[in-house]
Amino acid sequence: MKKKLTGGLLAALAFSLTAVCLFAAPVNRNYTIEGTLHQVRESKVFLLKQYRSGQEADSAVLVNGRFRFEGILKDDIVAAMFTMHVPVTEVQLAENPFAGMSSRHFYLSPGKLVVSGNRLEDIMFAGTAEADDLMRLEGILGPINATLSRIGSQYRLISAMNGFPGKQDSLAAYSVASEKLADKYREAEKLFIKDHPASLLSMAMFRSMTEVVDTKDAEEMEVLLTGLSPLLRNREDMRVIRKRLLVLSRLVPGKPALEFSMPDSAGNSVTLSSYRGKYVLVEFWASWCGPCRSQTPYLMKSYETFKGRNFDILGISLDDNRQKWLKAIHEDKLPWTQVSELKGHSSKIVSKYAVTGIPLNFLIDPNGIIVATNLRNDGLYAKLAELLK
Template sequence: MKNVTLLVLCMAAAIATSAQFTVKGKISGADSLHLVFLSEDGQTRDTVQLFDEGEFSFTTKHKPGKDDMFALLLEGLPAPMLFLAEQPLVEVEGEKQHFPVAAVQAGQQTQWMQEYHLAYQSVIQKAMKLNMEAAGIEGDDEAGKEAFRQKAQAFEKEVLMTGLTFIKDHPKAHASLFLLMNELKSRLTEEQFIELFKGLDPGVKNSRLGKSVAAQVAAMEQSTKASGEAIEFEQKDPQGKLVKLSSFRGKYVLIDFWASWCGPCRMENPNVVAAYHQFKDKNFTILGVSLDKSRGDWLEAIEQDGLVWTQVSDLKGWGNEAAQLYGVRGIPQNFLIDPKGKVIATNLRGKALEQKLAAILQ
């Protein structure tokens, strides 16, 4: 019998303690299973047990809200199984090799979550394969880099189209909101993100997560009404020299938020490198801002990916002060600044970055 930690990490602010909620089932082949419930404090609240043959059962002492989200995580697998606390019992049966897709007896919202898992299963597998390919490309292998760049572009298009199709077909699903925030936000312009959010069902937008996203949308809309002036910040480069955004005034500059541990960022980097070399002699440059915590990992990724432009970081991870100023909640994310210091575009990726730069610089 194996111990399994139940991490209670909830999207809600507080939880009543008057009723119970049970999750039980069997995941064949599972060695370690975690049940995660997102909370503001992120502290461990309970411990459950994983029995022989992957059977498990947990009854919480807490009463979650009907739109609170749980996740089952298997050790060594990147994608969680998501479900909502719509009813007091959720039953799960599946196999580790197919996780997070499994047979689930639960409410409609959780069934939609399973449709989301099924839609993205092949995408997740392709992402893992691309990450492995990227790690195997030598620094001087230009042909390998170009082949990888083309695969990465095709992958990004597939992720986007899969997500857009799901959201269009499931406007009442909380899974659509989760998908919008976790898979698509960094791949969309602010205008596209706002339009998709507003197209969701009122029941989704009025959920706890929905209200949080609505506040972000309101902030986005307010910022577009403002002057669009880029916010000043300064951070240290790898040599310890402080670099100010304003030092690039007079040039078009792309503020590129990324991190060494971010798979989508590393897959996008070949596109950014190509754009830099195509337009660097036309009054254009890039300022990379890393959300790393490890200096070693940051510097290694810079060298591996050929990021020869100015790089800065305060090594605070998601607490990066520049990222906080720009409201960055997902990466990769970028902001294109004109020579006068105005923000003229956001989230330009793949061909969109090349096309935008060509339009203004050629």
């Protein structure tokens, strides 16, 4: 699981509350939303809009099943979410801790949006071109989502049961099934983008996909970007993404790692080239990154086994607080060299290696060539056992 600069098993399926800025200074960014809920008559509906500068929230009172929002968007298409509290029984809450929260993710663009349904989860969108495209997309993804929902319910049910026969095997099977569906979901999204190259929704989805990109996916994302209409792919924000994808495409196995120099915890300069002649794992992490620190036992196992066999680890922290960084090193008892600019996401190494999420690592051979990326859990140990026979 990656910590965003995100994660989870169904990260590919989770709605990304990320802003998308597509056109500069449109004439009119006013929007109105007129909503109708048939099974919920009185409540309060919240509208969350996410921009790169931060999140904005608004609320509307639901009266006789109707609600209304209006405002001015800062961008031409914005990731958004409706949410509201709904009454549930203790049994329902025990089966699903999110049962008391009703929500719906969508993309909001200027114009009049009309939404209606029994509850937020099943509302339909109409009134704008983007709403029409969203309905087409959901028609494709609907069966996948329905299957995922059933798997999620079964997973939660079994997780809560003590003494369930073959509990761990069952949970593992559900996890594998979820991962396969996540891949299917992602492929369906990519096909939609290819089939709708001029759609703002395609642009928004592409932006979401490229928030966190693995080096092995960079080339495919570049092809997807090239397939967008000229009006979309030539935007400034797309040029920024293209530049990042170009860097990532050069950080794949078989390519030389990019040289850098950074200060260690004592202030001494450490260069990547100083590790020439041995295998080195360059591990990006941070004290605030839970998924990063959960990898420590696996890293320690590999380090203790192979440190005397021409292998080392170099930790690169994206912390911006020296005390927290040093505390994490001490708490996790990390014996290998640690470096950091202590500038967080503004560190030069972030742009140099196009870091969009952590944990992230590169295994580099004695000649400075990348041999593997993103080795997680026992993957590093297995790779080193193969290389250092």
